Amino acid sequence: MQFEEKDIAYPPVHPGTDRTFIRFYGGEPDLNSIFYSSEEENSPQRIFVTDTNVASLKQMQPFVNFFRGENYSQPKIENGFIGTRGKDVLLILGSGEPFKTIESVLAICKAAIDSNAKRSAVFTGIGGGVITDMTAFAASIFKRGATCELVPTTLLSMVDAAIGGKTGCDFDSYKNMIGSFFPAQKIHIIPSFIQSLPENEYRSGMAEVVKTALLYSKELFEKLASKPEILQNRKDPLVEEMIKICVNAKAAVVEQDLTEKNIRMQLNLGHTFGHALETRAGLGKVSHGDAVAWGIARAAELSKKIGLCTENYVQTVKSALSSFGWETQPMHSALNGKFASEKEAALSLFEAMKKDKKNASNKVRFVLQEDVGETVITEVDEKDVLSVL
Amino acid sequence: MQFEEKDIAYPPVHPGTDRTFIRFYGGEPDLNSIFYSSEEENSPQRIFVTDTNVASLKQMQPFVNFFRGENYSQPKIENGFIGTRGKDVLLILGSGEPFKTIESVLAICKAAIDSNAKRSAVFTGIGGGVITDMTAFAASIFKRGATCELVPTTLLSMVDAAIGGKTGCDFDSYKNMIGSFFPAQKIHIIPSFIQSLPENEYRSGMAEVVKTALLYSKELFEKLASKPEILQNRKDPLVEEMIKICVNAKAAVVEQDLTEKNIRMQLNLGHTFGHALETRAGLGKVSHGDAVAWGIARAAELSKKIGLCTENYVQTVKSALSSFGWETQPMHSALNGKFASEKEAALSLFEAMKKDKKNASNKVRFVLQEDVGETVITEVDEKDVLSVL
Numbered sequence: 001m002q003f004e005e006k007d008i009a010y011p012p013v014h015p016g017t018d019r020t021f022i023r024f025y026g027g028e029p030d031l032n033s034i035f036y037s038s039e040e041e042n043s044p045q046r047i048f049v050t051d052t053n054v055a056s057l058k059q060m061q062p063f064v065n066f067f068r069g070e071n072y073s074q075p076k077i078e079n080g081f082i083g084t085r086g087k088d089v090l091l092i093l094g095s096g097e098p099f100k101t102i103e104s105v106l107a108i109c110k111a112a113i114d115s116n117a118k119r120s121a122v123f124t125g126i127g128g129g130v131i132t133d134m135t136a137f138a139a140s141i142f143k144r145g146a147t148c149e150l151v152p153t154t155l156l157s158m159v160d161a162a163i164g165g166k167t168g169c170d171f172d173s174y175k176n177m178i179g180s181f182f183p184a185q186k187i188h189i190i191p192s193f194i195q196s197l198p199e200n201e202y203r204s205g206m207a208e209v210v211k212t213a214l215l216y217s218k219e220l221f222e223k224l225a226s227k228p229e230i231l232q233n234r235k236d237p238l239v240e241e242m243i244k245i246c247v248n249a250k251a252a253v254v255e256q257d258l259t260e261k262n263i264r265m266q267l268n269l270g271h272t273f274g275h276a277l278e279t280r281a282g283l284g285k286v287s288h289g290d291a292v293a294w295g296i297a298r299a300a301e302l303s304k305k306i307g308l309c310t311e312n313y314v315q316t317v318k319s320a321l322s323s324f325g326w327e328t329q330p331m332h333s334a335l336n337g338k339f340a341s342e343k344e345a346a347l348s349l350f351e352a353m354k355k356d357k358k359n360a361s362n363k364v365r366f367v368l369q370e371d372v373g374e375t376v377i378t379e380v381d382e383k384d385v386l387s388v389l
Numbered sequence: 390m391q392f393e394e395k396d397i398a399y400p401p402v403h404p405g406t407d408r409t410f411i412r413f414y415g416g417e418p419d420l421n422s423i424f425y426s427s428e429e430e431n432s433p434q435r436i437f438v439t440d441t442n443v444a445s446l447k448q449m450q451p452f453v454n455f456f457r458g459e460n461y462s463q464p465k466i467e468n469g470f471i472g473t474r475g476k477d478v479l480l481i482l483g484s485g486e487p488f489k490t491i492e493s494v495l496a497i498c499k500a501a502i503d504s505n506a507k508r509s510a511v512f513t514g515i516g517g518g519v520i521t522d523m524t525a526f527a528a529s530i531f532k533r534g535a536t537c538e539l540v541p542t543t544l545l546s547m548v549d550a551a552i553g554g555k556t557g558c559d560f561d562s563y564k565n566m567i568g569s570f571f572p573a574q575k576i577h578i579i580p581s582f583i584q585s586l587p588e589n590e591y592r593s594g595m596a597e598v599v600k601t602a603l604l605y606s607k608e609l610f611e612k613l614a615s616k617p618e619i620l621q622n623r624k625d626p627l628v629e630e631m632i633k634i635c636v637n638a639k640a641a642v643v644e645q646d647l648t649e650k651n652i653r654m655q656l657n658l659g660h661t662f663g664h665a666l667e668t669r670a671g672l673g674k675v676s677h678g679d680a681v682a683w684g685i686a687r688a689a690e691l692s693k694k695i696g697l698c699t700e701n702y703v704q705t706v707k708s709a710l711s712s713f714g715w716e717t718q719p720m721h722s723a724l725n726g727k728f729a730s731e732k733e734a735a736l737s738l739f740e741a742m743k744k745d746k747k748n749a750s751n752k753v754r755f756v757l758q759e760d761v762g763e764t765v766i767t768e769v770d771e772k773d774v775l776s777v778l
Contacts, residue, residue: 014401
């Protein structure tokens with residue numbers, strides 16, 4: 001076979017943006033003051049995307065009502081609502097994981113097309129991780145890449161989902177099976193949104209906070225461990241402080257490794273166990289945060305099992321998690337009655353881990369710790385994994 | 390409103406790959422010799438994608454038959470065919486623009502999921518621009534980015550569509566409305582595929598060849614102008630030569646400007662007029678190549694109208710285009726009977742140009758020439774545009 005070769009080398013190209021501006025807002029700003037306080041002739045067209053839950057929040061009404069028109073008792077805030085405000089558009093999608101579909105992503109693109117959006121339009125997602133992931137995904141594929149801004153409204157999306165450029169939606173019953181890396185140009189963090197979160201969503205976000213503290217801030221971990229009542233008191237100044245610490249920590253990681261080739265993998269602490277639990281319990285039966293918290297306890301036990309850490313570390317971690325109300329025992333209660341025996345449950349969890357998209361081979365890779373702030377990534381044998389389940 | 394700010398700066402991240410290897414194959418290699426000559430234990434899993442037309446080509450049979458299994462009189466080569474060969478998969482989609490849909494792109498992702506593909510899988514598109522654009526788009530969103538290789542089988546995709554990382558599909562009746570920039574890791578160019586192209590597809594590719602020559606190779610343009618019979622003789626050595634020249638020229642452009650922020654826009658010579666004609670004639674009524682060739686003639690007239698070039702340039706361009714059989718007069722025959730008057734047709738074409746996704750504002754930007762190889766990009770007034778229609 002005869003052939004000749006040449007190659008094309010590309011200079012740096014940034015998907016999305018080469019720099020994400022993050023703004024932390026004190027007090028209780030409303031979105032009008034953020035997006036419409038200095039209306040300029042040349043402000044970009046915006047495609048706002050949110051969900052029925054967020055659009056119904058009291059603090060969202062001054063913003064949403066503009067898009068509902070003068071007579072805003074109608075139309076209702078429901079899935080598929082599209083309102084306009086000058087050249088801008090607000091699209092309201094259904095709320096929650098079942099709406100994290102390619103159809104929702106295409107509905108965002110369709111709203112943009114119908115309003116004659118150009119590449120210069122700014123897709124602006126206001127919501128939890130489902131909305132921010134999908135809005136950013138739509139921005140990344142619309143005309144091969146529009147601009148994206150995000151307003152995370154849950155603790156989880158403020159400290160984790162919205163930071164770091166991962167976009168996507170579920171597909172064919174797999175979580176986040178399609179998507180892209182496409183960092184937002186601006187992220188607006190408004191901690192006051194947290195006051196209106198349901199208990200389970202706040203707790204879910206808290207698991208990622210504890211995870212981030214274990215990875216990158218011993219000081220924050222110790223503060224949290226000594227103050228479990230923060231779960232009941234969201235006005236505690238520690239709440240705003242911990243959000244900033246977590247955002248800064250995650251920013252430092254994704255700055256170095258946007259596409260998860262190396263250190264960004266650390267952020268999966270507790271997630272290999274956690275995802276397996278979510279899958280085996282049935283998607284939605286256990287919250288992501290509860291699953292991750294349980295996974296962190298299992299990862300601590302596994303670290304000890306393979307000789308990485310002391311019993312003291314394991315007890316410190318488990319006692320902090322327990323004080324927040326999370327389960328730390330080998331068999332999570334969400335699996336009760338689902339398997340003939342604990343052994344069968346453990347084997348099933350292990351099978352699920354092997355299928356996780358983050359595993360490149362048949363071995364299972366774990367993020368483990370030698371101590372708070374001292375993290376290692378390593379592959380572990382099946383028998384050691386089963387011994388902690 | 391109180392706020393604090395920070396930002397995340399990202400080091401270079403390459404969507405797809407930072408380097409595309411292009412291999413030109415002489416003779417008549419079959420795909421088995423390219424992909425299966427040195428089967429290694431650790432060769433990556435491949436998701437091959439092609440269409441019913443290409444899969445039916447005589448030279449494709451040795452390759453396709455492996456995926457059809459032992460008894461290959463069945464199953465038939467039809468839209469939706471999926472065959473396997475070890476861990477590899479071949480998916481055959483319907484042929485042509487009507488299949489350039491998000492449903493086809495998702496069918497590629499689904500075939501990958503069903504074969505347990507990991508991020509390390511190589512999506513390999515074999516076909517014209519429709520197949521290579523969609524396969525690369527699917528690769529770009531599968532698990533946030535798998536690997537892509539392309540085997541362009543038409544003249545158009547060899548010299549244009551497959552080179553340069555633009556991926557996508559049509560959506561909501563708009564061409565290439567969604568997609569991404571995601572360069573392929575390898576592009577395999579097999580000029581012998583050209584021998585089996587239908588006349589109209591060969592001619593369509595030839596328009597992009599003439600365009601590339603006008604932009605970057607006066608020598609090639611003069612050779613082509615003196616040899617219009619190349620349209621009837623695809624075995625002429627000039628065919629392989631012109632493919633290499635065009636690939637190299639396009640590679641040089643996308644190396645400098647992958648995401649079309651500046652010089653890559655030159656490649657739209659003839660396309661602003663051409664796209665408007667395609668839209669107003671009705672998608673599919675006039676081939677992309679015929680529309681672009683006509684657009685190049687209109688761009689030459691417009692260049693003269695605004696004082697950029699000489700009458701001599703206009704005549705050189707139009708006479709070369711005519712000798713290949715393309716229309717060069719103001720009103721293309723594909724618009725006959727569609728409008729009440731030529732004036733109305735001209736106004737309608739201008740409206741279509743204003744909506745083209747490549748225009749950032751309401752003004753219309755054109756790629757024009759002062760002479761062969763001397764290109765300028767400029768915005769032109771409506772009355773000047775209408776004067777050449």
